[in-house]
Amino acid sequence: MQLPRLVDAALDRLVVPGYSRLGYAARRAGWNTLRAGSLEGRTVLVTGASGGLGAATARGLVALGARVELVVRDRARGEQARAALHAEHPGATVDVAECDVSSLADVRRYAAEVRDREAAVHGLVHNAGVMPPERTETAEGHELALATHVLGPFLLTRELRPVLRAGASPTSPSRVVFVSSGGMYTASLPTDDPEFRSGTYSGGAAYARTKRMQVVLAELLADDLASDGIVVHSMHPGWADTPGVASSMPGFHRVTGPLLRTDAQGADTAVWLQAAPEAGHSTGVFWHDRAPRPTHYLPRGAETPQARAALWTLCVDATGEDA
Template sequence: MPLPRLPRLVDAALDRLVVPGYSRLGYLARSAGWAATPPGALAGRTIAVTGASSGLGTATAIGLAGLGAAVELVVRDRGRGETARAEILVRHPGAQVTVARCDLSSLADVRRYALDARDRLLALHGLVHNAGVLPAGRTETDEGHELCLATHVLGPFLLTRELLPLLRAGSPPDRPGEPARVVFVSSGGMYTAALRTDDPEFTGGRYSGGAAYARTKRMQVVLAELLADDLAAAGVVVHSMHPGWADTPGVADSLPGFRRLTAPLLRTAAQGADTAVWLQTDREPGRCSGVFWHDRAPRPTHYLPGGEEPAAARAALWTLCVDATGSARPV
């Protein structure tokens, strides 16, 4: 039997103190009170995971496949995707796992992949936006967009729009308790950044990959709220979450100093991915939309009073996404 859940005040204190809440200590303390997910909870559901060739993406796919989902690994490098697929099948023989190539930073490639997916799939019951980058220097895509903005914001926005027919098919009106679910894997680093719509391409000032990452992770959280409203009529729910501090190849490559300092406290990739899997599984997040989660609980998007984004800034983010991707549907 699971232990009792942490009292809310203790849980909130762990969250505000960051280190105990984001580390493996917070995960272990909270997870002791979680009920086990029934085997086969995702049987009959098809879920796509972007950035699924390593780290949190592979861990998310492993968790979903272990619960019976058919999983589509959406990856930039097909060879690495096939390696991830083989790893999943070792853990879950007989799982339905496909590999599809898509570079989320390329709007043209997003459209190509979405067209292919609409031809192959009957329905999509879940979409996990996990693909991420943390560039050392400012880089533009072939379409002229800063790499973090393209990968974390514009590509996921367009992909969600392009896959809407499949997501709508995965949210049948006669099963209102089982909507298709879109999940953005954000970062606790978004707390350090405001919503910047005055310079979304980061052309002004001294460029910092870490700052660009945090800015666009903040954008993801706001975008999830906007998409939640936009897709409500289609019966699709949208959430965002952050995984805490997880030991992944991305952290090792991009933040080696941070990893050396915090190595004993880092979560496993599976622990970091747990909430993304739970959001696709549990009934609670199927009954709401536009919520920011960490360790299976709603979290505030701002710690300081009055930090909420002005309506004009939120509208500007939506306009940026619509204009940059050529998507004309209103919010």
Template sequence: MQLPRLVDAALDRLVVPGYSRLGYTVRRTGWSTLPSGCLSGRTILVTGAGGGLGAATVRGLVALGARVEMVVRNPERGEETAAAVRADHPGAAVDVAVCDVSSLADVRRYAAEVRDREAAVHGLVHNAGVMPPERTETAEGHETALATHVLGPFLLTRELRPVLRAGASPIAPSRVVFVSSGGMYTAALHIDDPEFRQGTYSGGAAYARTKRMQVVLAELLADDLAGDGTVVHSMHPGWADTPGVASSMPGFHRVTGPLLRTEAQGADTVVWLQAAAEPGHSTGVFWHDRAPRPTHYLPRGGETPQARAALWTLCVDATGAGA
């Protein structure tokens, strides 16, 4: 039975019930099972796939028949995860590719390799994430969270545009999914200081800021790629028990441990966004637990057109990816 809308919305507004495993457990009773093999013949790239939500996403996608390329920074860890996936899913088509999403040069190299060897790509999941304990910059001079969550994904999406376009059809669009965070609700779009050079740096604040940017960027890319037959969505996984949460937020992990979702529960909506019919008929939507969610809880909390345009200009100028 489908959860009543008002009850569903209330779970989210109360945060703990909606983001914890409780919200997932209650909501899933109204979900239909994705058809076996519904992703057969589709090639999907997943960044940050060595562990946590990324690895869980890979498992969910191959279980539905997709061929998945795991995009990782650490090849040894990637191969270990891929071997575990193959052991659980004999015959699964899983490849490992190395790319540091925070490095614009490495993103260009990797994207060129994909364009050279793949006739078409049907899905892209931007899952790679960091929460730096202190402010650091990439070799190209960008704050690490911004580079990993915003600039790298923007460039990768734009560089893969030809193969995503080739993978789209009138009845089956290519799909790009940003794995954001519910933490983005705590942050405004800080386009005046995107590199976080002002004030006291906090890894948590940088994470929330750039996760807010991801949600807005997904909307902008949705408009940009609409003519290609590619849909773009963002989502948040709720509170999942991942190694990243345990290491970056030990206090939060200790207090909320019994309430945290499994990695598979956190990744469920990512897999659903790549496989289900409903998100293929829309674009630029923010999702949680297989349902569209507001990007702001306050009616007047939205970004101005000027701020949205400034984010696009920032991404274009920083990456050189073209207007």
């Protein structure tokens, strides 16, 4: 039985009930089971897939019949993740590809390889994430969280446009999913200093700022790619018990441990967005627990057209892509 809408919204406003395993348990009772084999014949690329939410997303996609490519920085860890998937699903088709999403040069290299070897790609999940303990720049001079969460995914999506377009059909669009965070509610779109060069740097603040940027970028890319039969969504996983949370936020992990979701529960909506028919009928939506969620709780927090345009210009200028 589906939760009443007001109850469902209240869970999120109260944060702990909605983001924890309690919210997941309350909501899943009203969900339809994804059809077995619903992703057969579809190829989905998942970044940051060697562990945590990325590996759990890959596991969920493989269980539905998808061919999955684990896009990882560390091939050895990627091979371990592939072995674990094969142990659970012996007949699955799982590939491993190296790409450091924070490096624009590496993203271009990887995207060119995909275009050369794949006739079509049907899905892309931007899951790779970082929470730097101190401000760090990539070799190309970009703040690490910005490069990993925003610039790299923007470039990869635009560079894969031809194969994503080839994977789309009138009844089944290709799907791009950004794994954002509920932490984005605490941040506004940083248009004046997107590289976080001013003020006291905080990895948590950089994470929240760039996760906010992801949500807006998903909306902008949704408009940009709509004519190609490609839908773009963003989602947040709630509070999931992943190695990244344990290492980056040990205090939070210690206090909330009993309430944290499993990685599979956190990844559920990302998998659902790749497989469910409903997600193919819209684009540019922010989701949590298989339902659209507001991107702001207060109307005055909404981004201005000028701020949205500034984010697009930042991505275009930093990556050298055509506007």
